[in-house]
Amino acid sequence: MMYVEGHRKDFDDWLAAGNTKWGWSDVKRYYEKAVRPVGNATHPKGYVVLNENYSDEKLAIGNVIFNATAELGLPRLGKLENGIEIGTMYLPVTARVGRRMSTGKVHLAKVSGRPNLHVIKNAHVRKIHFERGGKVATKVTFVLRGVHELSAEVRKEVVLSAGAIDSPKLLLLSGLGPRKHLQDLRIPVVRDLAVGANLRDHVITTIFFRLPNNTLVEPRHHSLRPTDAIYDYLIHNRGNMSGIPSGLTSFLNTKGDSTVPDIEFHYNLYRNENRQLFQGHMARRDEKIIASISQHFKDSHLINFMLILAKPRSVGELRLRSVNYLDTPRMYSNYLDDPEDIATMLRGIRFLERLERTKIMRALNATLLHIPCDECDSYKYRSDAYWHCYIKYMGEGGFHHVGTVKMGPKRDRDACVNPRLLLYGVQNLRVADASIMPDVPRANTNAPAIMIGERAAVFIKEDWNECSELVEPK
Ligand SMILES: Cc1cc2nc3c(=O)[nH]c(=O)nc-3n(C[C@H](O)[C@H](O)[C@H](O)COP(=O)(O)OP(=O)(O)OC[C@H]3O[C@@H](n4cnc5c(N)ncnc54)[C@H](O)[C@@H]3O)c2cc1C
CATH class of the missing domain: 3.30.560.10 (Glucose Oxidase, domain 3)
Structure with missing residues (x-):
């Protein structure tokens, strides 16, 4: 795929819209983190x-x-x-x-041996479950090889990265989306959010x-x-x-x-x-x-x-x-x-x-x-x-779909996740893919999606108090 970072103004506009720390000078460091060969096999900064x-x-x-x-x-x-x-x-x-060389090949393949990572292939996620009035994600149900329905219990948080088409689809199926649309389909409403709006x-x-x-x-x-x-x-x-x-x-x-x-x-x-x-x-x-x-x-x-x-x-x-x-x-x-x-x-x-x-x-x-x-x-x-x-x-x-789980400040009625990528109203559900982009950048979207992954990794480490000073790129 062509690799291109977008224009400086794309991200300065995100910042101006209330997305704290998403301006060009903020995101540029995370682009660099993905491409600079400064790491090693167990901590592969610079994998792209x-x-x-x-x-x-x-x-x-x-x-x-x-x-x-x-x-x-x-x-x-x-x-x-x-x-x-x-x-x-x-x-x-x-x-x-x-x-x-997809990120699956160059990044995931390198870290798949980590004890805190378990990759399940051929698993199609079907639903995310919530408790405590929809505030906490507790379980993810998936179908293995199209046959076996299994569930994973959530210990800390769910990170949803199914892309700008499937992330909103999964949220809607799980009851997070516009109330009227969910009610029309008789899906119990967990959160009334503008999921699926803002398709760009x-x-x-x-x-x-x-x-x-x-x-x-x-x-x-x-x-x-x-x-x-x-x-x-x-x-x-x-x-x-x-x-x-x-x-x-x-x-x-x-x-x-x-x-x-x-x-x-x-x-x-x-x-x-x-x-x-x-x-x-x-x-x-x-x-x-x-x-x-x-x-x-x-x-x-x-x-x-x-x-x-x-x-x-x-x-x-x-x-x-x-x-x-x-x-x-x-x-x-x-x-x-x-x-x-x-x-x-x-x-x-x-x-x-x-x-x-x-x-x-x-x-x-x-x-x-x-x-x-x-x-x-x-x-x-x-x-x-x-x-x-x-x-x-x-x-x-253009095959560059974005924006369907829009990031934005709370005052933005279309915003679904906050600038730390956490879904509004839910304590432990983060979205990390092209769907969170408030608008489509002025160039192809793969590199920005990778940059978003890098940012999410730091947010997760910071929020769970895990050595943020080591992972923040200089
Ligand atoms: C044909 C084509 C060509 C492109 N060429 C370029 C290019 O040259 N340069 C460029 O910059 N961009 C290009 N793009 C855009 C780029 O691929 C995307 O912007 C980028 O991949 C988005 O990353 P993402 O992580 O948001 O989603 P994705 O890369 O789509 O990743 C989402 C992943 O989630 C998985 N998934 C989805 N639903 C489920 C589920 N329910 N359960 C389990 N897993 C699930 C999917 O299988 C997929 O692996 C192209 C897109 C297409 C379609």
Whole structure:
């Protein structure tokens, strides 16, 4: 996964909203704690593995994009030391020798031998139980291998980290959520809280440029044929399958009035010899659209521009579908509900139109691809109305869901956890995952989720009086 910390303002806004000690200068230290190799195997500070090696594919397209975006005023950036900035860069990825390195692999696997840690795999948590008028969590029920229902007694506290979709789902199933919603489902109300409100996510629209065949250097180190790519990956840990398709990224402010980005771009190259990558990416699209884009492979490569709205204003909601813990919840994302979101995306597209006119793009004869779609083609091509339609038609979620168990001060009616991540009204239930983010940061959310885990670890140690001075990062 791409690893990126968000913008300083993201966290300063959290602080300004009343989240004590969540400003940039507070959280930065916890980001550093996760990536600096300063620990050892039994106390692995600095466990996140970051890799900045990119395949030839990325480098080939990189030179084009760096030049084109520089012409429009975006500087080429190296390593980001202080959060994201306006410019174009390769983002580091959490990988080692071509393999994804999740926190499960690089952190949990290292500490799983600890006597105070017991990991149970294939355990699906179904419910958290409460006593003393809902003030104390006493038991967690889980289903092992889909068959055996077991419970774990709570001695100190429960730390819920099921992510921005499953954490609220589990809380709702356990009776913590909006009273009316719980009553509609006949779930006994433990706490009336705004669990599931404030669903936030980035939104993405995909744009393609076609690049005539002979314009790119051939990759040096790996083959483009799918079978060879599999061989390359399995035997040598290299090639197309060993990396994420994105990584080359720009952040920009489309109004040009601030250094805080409102749009993020990821760029992917789909060579005509390697259209499987394209087909994988477009799998959920209309067949007519896929066929129409695919025909350009006969004489062109394609560059895919993922236009990402960095700070959406639209807010959604997550609700239970039923009381069955195996059912997925309902997500009402409300993407692009706020007109300002569409306006920002439109400015992002206008940036791409300017990119099309840069010297390097013209020299390469690279052109923005018109994708036929009946809904939008009734508008004049490239008019505001056309792009408004296109943004929605080609729009999709960013897989960066956050906010459904919102952190905030007590006065915030949507807040579910306090700035020490403890659920309001319950003494011993903490939430530590992307769901607590009050708003989505202006970049991808994995690194912020890891940072939240680091913060939670310190809160837990402090609250149980366990050597806080040793764990607080300097
Ligand atoms: C396809 C995809 C690509 C992404 N790419 C990137 C990227 O490149 N860079 C980036 O920064 N972000 C990326 N993200 C976002 C990133 O993965 C998330 O923001 C991040 O993982 C959130 O961490 P989390 O701990 O909140 O939740 P998760 O990582 O989702 O962890 C929650 C865990 O809880 C488990 N769980 C859930 N419910 C239960 C239950 N009832 N019982 C037991 N266990 C349960 C889940 O299996 C999961 O292991 C991507 C997301 C997706 C979906």
